[in-house]
Amino acid sequence: MHDKLSDLQRRLQAQPQHAALHLELGHLLRAQRPQEALEAYLRAAHLLLEQGAPQDAAAVCKLALDLDARHPTPPHILARIAAGHQLPAAQAARIIAALYRLTLPELPIELDAADLIELDDPEPAPP
Secondary structure, eight states, X not given: OHHHHHHXXXXXXXXXXXXXXXXXXXXXXXXXXXXHHHHHHHHXXXXXXXXXXXXXXXXXXXXXXXXXXXXSHHHHHHHHXXXXXXXXXXXXXXXXXXXXXXXXXXXXXXOOGGGSOOTTSOOOXXX
């Protein structure tokens, strides 16, 4: 693992904006150094969001939440995704339900696409 980690850190120094390398680092560190893995996942999620890949960023947030369900950053990233990007309604519903479960775990929140206004078809503004 040490050689692979050294190689990956060298590649990250050369390409710090490469989200896939941060994701790979998270996978490598996950079992033995979970806090560092979490940081790598969060960096990857931020980069993916900045690079216009909100669905990939949401998937990486799930990996981060698997390591620390109470970490405050993944819900913020998920909220930015849900608020700032047009996503399929079903995916937006899953993100919103996940945010509710993280912030209010005692409430049994069940949402699906029918509970949301279509994100890609907003109501027209009144005249």
